Amino acid sequence: MKAKHQRLTLGLLALAAIGGASGLALSALRDEAAFFYTPSDLATKAPEPGRAVRLGGMVQAGSIKKLADGVTITFIVADNGGTVPVRFTGVAPDLFKENSGVVAEGKFMPDGSFTADNLLAKHDERYMPPEIADKMPAPENMTR
DSSP, rough: OOOHHHHHHHHHHHHHHHHHHHHHHHHHHHHHHEEEEEEEGGGGGOTTTOEEEOOOEEEOOOEEEEESSSSEEEEEETTTTEEEEEEESSSSOOOOOOOOOOEEEEEEOSSEEEEEEEEOOOOOOOOOTTTTGGGSOGGGGGOO
């Protein structure tokens, strides 16, 4: 085989290897990506049950309940367009409270509830990402 053909063959093999590695990386990222939803988004584009997602909104006033086991809590995440019941087992962040923002990472159950694996409490009630600011009520307007 001539040197020119060897270089061409190696070049094509290198391109194929890069393409294969890119495909594998994209496939892995697709499976690990957690999409963000608000309760009002669920009416139009609900994810399939069991898929890892993030649910964001305000913790509804009077909705936090501790269960008898001492580590499981239930609460309701709300926005201007809807509410979603959430169940979390673990230690909640210190800033987690009623009428404050929360992002729950977990998955939806077939009954429409959300089981969270992780809670992220918002540390400042004045900040709201621009893309969801119009979907969230002000903390003082949150009622049961």
